[in-house]
Amino acid sequence: xxxxxxxxxxxGAPFASPAPPGCGWPGDPAGPRTPVADDDDAVARLAARAxxxxxxxxxxxxxxxxxxxxxxxxxxxxxKRAAYADEPYWGRPAPGWGDPRARALIVGLAPxxxxxxxxxxxxTGDRSGDWLYAALHRAGFANRPDSVxxxxxxxxxxxxxxxxxxxxxxxxxPAADEKAACAPWLDRELELLDAGLExxxxxxxxxxxxxLKAARRLGWSVPRPAPRFGHGAExxxxxxxxxxxxxxxxxxxxxxxxxxxxLTEAMLDEALARLR
Numbered sequence: 001x002x003x004x005x006x007x008x009x010x011x012g013a014p015f016a017s018p019a020p021p022g023c024g025w026p027g028d029p030a031g032p033r034t035p036v037a038d039d040d041d042a043v044a045r046l047a048a049r050a051x052x053x054x055x056x057x058x059x060x061x062x063x064x065x066x067x068x069x070x071x072x073x074x075x076x077x078x079x080k081r082a083a084y085a086d087e088p089y090w091g092r093p094a095p096g097w098g099d100p101r102a103r104a105l106i107v108g109l110a111p112x113x114x115x116x117x118x119x120x121x122x123x124t125g126d127r128s129g130d131w132l133y134a135a136l137h138r139a140g141f142a143n144r145p146d147s148v149x150x151x152x153x154x155x156x157x158x159x160x161x162x163x164x165x166x167x168x169x170x171x172x173x174p175a176a177d178e179k180a181a182c183a184p185w186l187d188r189e190l191e192l193l194d195a196g197l198e199x200x201x202x203x204x205x206x207x208x209x210x211x212l213k214a215a216r217r218l219g220w221s222v223p224r225p226a227p228r229f230g231h232g233a234e235x236x237x238x239x240x241x242x243x244x245x246x247x248x249x250x251x252x253x254x255x256x257x258x259x260x261x262x263l264t265e266a267m268l269d270e271a272l273a274r275l276r
Contacts, residue, residue, distance in 0.1 A: 004078070006088040010151030018077040018091025021062050025120060027150030029057040029095060037063045040181045047184035053160075053192050057095035060166050060185050066178045069167035076113045076168065090120035096162030096189055097121060103158050103198045104141075104275040105190075106132075107207040109252065110165035110174055117168035119149045122161050123253075131253040132161075135265065139272040159275070162189055164210035179210065186214050197245060199275045204252035205229040211247060212237075220245070231267065234274070248274050 005014040010026050019025045022032040037043040043065050050056035064070050077091025094116035111117045115126035123129035124147040133154070137145035141159045146152075165174040165182050174182075190197070202208035208229035215222050215237050227235035233249035250263075250271035257263040 004088075006086060008149070008151070009087055010149040015088040017080075017088035018074050019088065019120065021092075025090070025150070027097075027120060028061070029054060030061045031058070034058045034062050037065050039065050043181055044184045047188040050188055050192070053096075053100050053189070056185065056188055056192060057097070060093050060095040063093050063166065063182075063185075065181045066167060068175070069165075069169055069178060072170050073111075073113075073117050073168045076117060081114045084114060084118060087118065089118045091117060092120070093166035094120060094122045094163070094168075095166060096160055098156040098160030099158055100160070101158075101196050102156075102160035102193055103196055104160075104201065105193060105197060105199075106159065106161045106201045106203060107186075107211050108161065108163045108203045109206050110163050110172065111168040112172070113168045119147075121147060121150050122163060123147065124149065127255050127258070128253045131258055131265075131268065135268045135272055138269060141272070160193065162186065164207060164214075179206075183210070183214065183217070186210065187217055190214055190218060194239070199246040199248060201248050201250055201271060201275055202229070203250055204254075207252075208233075208247070208249050215245075231263070232271070246274075 004017055006017055008015045015025055016023055021030040021034055035046055037046050046059045074091050077089030094111040112126045116122045116124055119125040123132050129147050133142055133147045134145045136142040141156055143155045147154050164186050165179055200211055202211050212222055219240050221238035229249050231249060231251045235247040237245045237247055248271060251257045
């Protein structure tokens with residue numbers, strides 16, 4: 001899908017929308033030669049081959065394995081929301097990001113159509129991200145309380161953020177086969193973080209379920225029956241060498257939860273505190 005050239009809000013430089021790999025978009029992990037996964041088998045192969053988080057993020061950011069998601073994310077990046085008509089859209093998968101030596105990992109659901117699909121950074125550019133990054137700042141994980149775009153100077157310390165699905169899905173609902181296709185990226189991310197990883201915060205039931213599935217695929221010990229998701233739920237997972245990992249449940253920072261009071265700032269702060 002062809003794009004248009006618009007000034008990036010962080011730099012003022014012109015960028016195509018959707019953003020092609022290697023176009024100079026701030027924070028773009030990929031280059032023109034980054035290999036592209038065009039199907040499920042390629043996802044599995046490229047994920048297994050990634051020798052670092054940087055290499056993994058680059059491959060994630062150019063993935064085209066799910067035709068429905070590719071068509072949707074790129075169409076949104078061209079049609080845009082009226083409020084962002086003068087901004088370029090990322091229009092590609094949003095990879096995980098944060099501290100490469102993270103002790104804690106936050107797992108969400110998928111990029112928002114006009115959030116990460118616009119800005120290129122997960123949980124950035126929408127109200128969900130406003131809630132999350134403000135809480136991360138209060139907890140000492142972030143150097144500032146907001147995330148605007150990839151060139152805003154935000155840094156995370158001790159924590160990384162990812163999702164089991166890296167493309168914005170229609171109606172915020174990825175299909176089962178799309179979650180399965182994306183699973184090798186999460187598996188490899190957990191492997192690359194494994195040495196220092198101590199805890200995972202699952203934002204919502206899908207994140208909880210997909211993290212447990214990844215743990216089983218990696219050969220980690222998961223309690224039986226499977227731990228049930230709930231806000232404040234906690235499960236102990238055990239890696240093959242006996243090292244434990246704490247899985248903590250938290251309601252998702254969606255507007256449906258934050259506007260209704262189902263998730264409050266105090267509840268989110270308490271969940272993040274348990275990651276330490």
